[in-house]
Amino acid sequence: MSLLVPVLVVVLAGVLTGVTGFGFSVLSVPLLLLVLPPREVVVIALCLVPLTSAVLLLSPSLRGQVRARTVGALTACSVIGLPVGIVVFEHVDPMWVTGLMGVVLAAYAGYGLAGSGRVAVHRHWVVPSGVLGGILATSTGLSGPAVAMYVHGRRVSARQQAATMAAYVGAVSILGLALLTLRGAVACTDLRLVAQIGPAAVAGTLLGRWWAGRRHDLLDRVTLVALGLMGVWTLGRALVWLTRGAWG
Numbered sequence: 001m002s003l004l005v006p007v008l009v010v011v012l013a014g015v016l017t018g019v020t021g022f023g024f025s026v027l028s029v030p031l032l033l034l035v036l037p038p039r040e041v042v043v044i045a046l047c048l049v050p051l052t053s054a055v056l057l058l059s060p061s062l063r064g065q066v067r068a069r070t071v072g073a074l075t076a077c078s079v080i081g082l083p084v085g086i087v088v089f090e091h092v093d094p095m096w097v098t099g100l101m102g103v104v105l106a107a108y109a110g111y112g113l114a115g116s117g118r119v120a121v122h123r124h125w126v127v128p129s130g131v132l133g134g135i136l137a138t139s140t141g142l143s144g145p146a147v148a149m150y151v152h153g154r155r156v157s158a159r160q161q162a163a164t165m166a167a168y169v170g171a172v173s174i175l176g177l178a179l180l181t182l183r184g185a186v187a188c189t190d191l192r193l194v195a196q197i198g199p200a201a202v203a204g205t206l207l208g209r210w211w212a213g214r215r216h217d218l219l220d221r222v223t224l225v226a227l228g229l230m231g232v233w234t235l236g237r238a239l240v241w242l243t244r245g246a247w248g
Helices: 004-020 026-032 040-059 068-091 093-111 123-140 145-153 158-182 188-211 217-247
Strands: none
Touching: 004 026, 004 040, 004 158, 004 188, 026 040, 026 093, 026 145, 040 093, 040 123, 040 145, 040 158, 040 188, 068 123, 068 145, 068 158, 093 123, 093 145, 093 217, 123 145, 123 158, 158 217
């Protein structure tokens, strides 16, 4: 398989990660699904997210900005959801998982475009947000969107939001990857591909962090629209596949 498409995808996903602190899986998963099987995409995302998160957390602008209590609470709740996601990953048709990815992407995009800054989220929402993030991490590789809505709703600064999300998705991805490894779901071919495209993900993240220091309101809205369209397309693709299978 040519590496051109995966490399371009992870560069773009890295840029989004540099701006938002968590967007790697949100962008890379639906695009990689165009060229790779869903289960392989989940493993690759869980491998690369800790790498891009580390790059973010080491950047001067985000040092000391992590809200440790928020990360700890969200991660603890996600531990509950991780095994549930494993069950979905192993026993549910990949196209159902693909449809779930589409729903998550469309919901997150709608949340952002609707003006989520007007909504204050109570801290008690940390439990369902964290549990859902854990389920999505090991079933789809998309732990970020559910938790991003919570972190954003807590009205923290842009730097605190980016650093907190980077710390959370990095930690949960490591835990999810460990569980999948114990279940024998991580293949040598997956790790080889990760090693080949990992440098491109790092380069994209550095570029995104540089861009984050500049005005990027328009980029944020364009990104949300693109993610929403990808979510709708991904969901529609899964529904067509599943409907065809049901009638076939």
